Amino acid sequence: MRFQDLEACPFCGCDEFYEKQQTRGTIHYRIRFDGKETDNSDMYDSLLTMYSGRAYCNDCKRYLGNYIKDEVGKVAQRKCFENSLEGESQEVKDFFKKAIADNKEFQKKIESERVRKW
Ligand SMILES: [Zn+2]
Numbered sequence: 001m002r003f004q005d006l007e008a009c010p011f012c013g014c015d016e017f018y019e020k021q022q023t024r025g026t027i028h029y030r031i032r033f034d035g036k037e038t039d040n041s042d043m044y045d046s047l048l049t050m051y052s053g054r055a056y057c058n059d060c061k062r063y064l065g066n067y068i069k070d071e072v073g074k075v076a077q078r079k080c081f082e083n084s085l086e087g088e089s090q091e092v093k094d095f096f097k098k099a100i101a102d103n104k105e106f107q108k109k110i111e112s113e114r115v116r117k118w
Helices: 076-085 090-117
Strands: 017-024 050-057 061-068
Touching: 061 076
Parallel strands: none
Antiparallel strands: 017 050, 050 061
């Protein structure tokens, strides 16, 4: 699932996310001798910023995925899928729940087979 397809946080519906960024560097903060306010609007321009792309919901703070890689996180993806089943009958929900569980069992089996071969 692509991150750009998200329209809101799948957990709480918030329409904003934030990215954790790391910055490094030195700033020059200007101060006037007479104590009057001066322009420091460019004071962060010299900082080196590292963009992780890791996106978190602005409200519930849950991890949503990586918007630079354009990927939705696994848990958020599962929640999107669950949300898409809203309004479906319990029978349909149960069907998909079982299909997902079966797929997990299948994946586990494949993993254990792989381990056994080594
Ligand atoms: Zn949220």
